[in-house]
Amino acid sequence: MLWRSAQGLLLILGVGFAVVSGLVANALMAPLGVSGVLLTSLSAGFAAMICFIGLIVLRYAAVQFRDEPDQHRFFWRLVATLSAILVTAVADHFLLFWLGWVTVSLTLHRLLLFYPDRPRAILAAHKKFIFARIAETLLAVVLLTLYWHFDIVRISALGQLAHNHVSHLLALLLVTVAAMKCAQLPVHGWLLQVVEAPTAVSALLHAGIINLGGYLLLQFTPLLAPAEAARWLLAVVAGISMLVAASVTMTRISVKVRLAWSTVAQMALMLVEISLGYYALAMLHLVAHSCYKAHAFLMAGSVVEQHERQKFAQVGLPKFQSLLLGASVALVLVVMTVALVDKAFYLAPWFAVGMALALWLASEVEQLSWRYAIRTLGNAAAWLLLYSLGVWGLNHLLPSPASQNYLIGIDVWICLVLVAIASVYFWLLYHPHQALGHRLFIALNAGLYLDEWATRLTLRMWPLRSRGAAPKFVLENKS
Incomplete structure (x- = not known):
């Protein structure tokens, strides 16, 4: 009740x-x-x-x-x-x-x-x-x-x-x-x-x-x-x-x-x-x-969900031709959308949208063949339209922001971060067994050991006293 x-x-x-x-x-x-x-x-x-x-x-x-x-x-x-x-x-x-x-x-x-x-x-x-x-x-x-x-x-x-x-x-x-x-x-x-x-x-x-x-x-x-x-x-x-x-x-x-x-x-x-x-x-x-x-x-907890995630993680990287096609189509769609909806232009958000759209389009072409190109293109346009409508609607929900300057440095910084993320992704898929890829995987799998550092610092600031727990558990970082 x-x-x-x-x-x-x-x-x-x-x-x-x-x-x-x-x-x-x-x-x-x-x-x-x-x-x-x-x-x-x-x-x-x-x-x-x-x-x-x-x-x-x-x-x-x-x-x-x-x-x-x-x-x-x-x-x-x-x-x-x-x-x-x-x-x-x-x-x-x-x-x-x-x-x-x-x-x-x-x-x-x-x-x-x-x-x-x-x-x-x-x-x-x-x-x-x-x-x-x-x-x-x-x-x-x-x-x-x-x-x-x-x-x-x-x-x-x-x-x-x-x-x-x-x-x-x-x-x-x-x-x-x-x-x-x-x-x-x-x-x-x-x-x-x-x-x-x-x-x-x-x-x-x-x-x-x-x-x-x-x-x-x-x-x-x-x-x-x-x-x-x-x-x-x-x-x-x-x-x-x-x-x-x-x-x-x-x-x-x-x-x-x-x-x-x-x-x-x-x-x-x-x-x-x-x-x-x-x-x-x-x-x-x-x-x-x-x-x-x-x-x-x-x-x-769904076994099916876990299985689908594992299958997704094992999908190979599309060929260069598919990536080039996906990037070209994404560029056209993003430029058209920017011209219609974005008045205060920053490159970074649209760069992120374009990268995600390009990879998705490339995967669709690679897995489903060319005859699905028109349907895939329609889906991409529909997602961009839905996104634009969502932003347009939420512009009415938020108060008008105070005037602010365009900071080109932040724009460039975020673009570089996005390029770095894509580079890590491509490297781990293309070269997982090379020495650099192997070391990178191990370091990333450990979270670059940042949490261990933060844990030691916090426990020095305020020691943890746990009843019946072994002291060694505090630095464990299981996956």
Whole structure:
């Protein structure tokens, strides 16, 4: 009965938030605000997405914990976490936003330790606890400084902020908070080890909670947009994280660990989009990633799913002629789309779209033969049209960003990162048995040993005392 009641309430709230978001976005009603809460098109839309993810996770957990003696304890911890996320999503007052942010971390910590006899889950929760406290302290510094220097206590009032060296420093701190929340390198290790938690918790974490870092930056765009140093920091950290995480993902076999590394890479890509000023694209990425990752984690136990992933990993690289054809067609489609929909042109996002489209087209031609070329071309055009419509629609949901300069350096940097990712991918497929390819595979499979370094550092800062657990488990890095 409790599970059904919670699902019904989330369904009602989700529909309500979605309706409000649509009405506000189309100027059919003003944003709704009361007692530190404000429903804008962005906040209501994000809350609607959380309700949708929460509904799916609750339905899954109701079945998974049907015969568990501690199902009520898990239920209330899960509901508390969902409630905290929703409060954070709709909060407008700084104090309410910060309290919701902290509560999300604390309630998630209890979910991660639901099975206290799993050493890797204990280690993951311990590292996350330390990083979360650091991020919350930095966020508190940002909010208190905004109040002290600019007499601002509401997110909706950030538009009147006077931009100077103080606000730019705050933007740097804000970027640091978002990067830590999104598990960017080198504080990513805890996200790889929370797969020891119940599957419902992993799904909620990867589909909802991890997105709060991106949502934070979208809410604080008036502070971030004019701060070029902060945007550079965001692009560099997220770019390196995307390169390493995407490369490591290619070497992993375990479904859940592969998905965890994929989350790091996807969050990095979303942060890159924000650094470029593509806020609508970042929101579209956030929504799409949430839905995909919730489905992927909840289906991770399927043998068929694992088999299909293994088959995909063994697909050979298309021939050079197919790659050339795919790149040519992708170039034409991307240029046409850019001419129609993109007014503030950056090369990097379209370069990424073109690379992915070229590889997909090449694979289609290689596997299905030339007679499927017209159908493949139609599919590619349809996907680009769907993407363009999604960005166009979300442009109405997001507030108009503050004016910001085109930073060609960031654009070039992200293009180089994308080229590096493609180079690693091609090298591992073309030359897996050569000495360099073999050493590269081993290093990437170990995550470049970054998590071991971060683990040692955190355990020196705050030693872990686990009952009945051997000390050696803290540095294990199983795949």
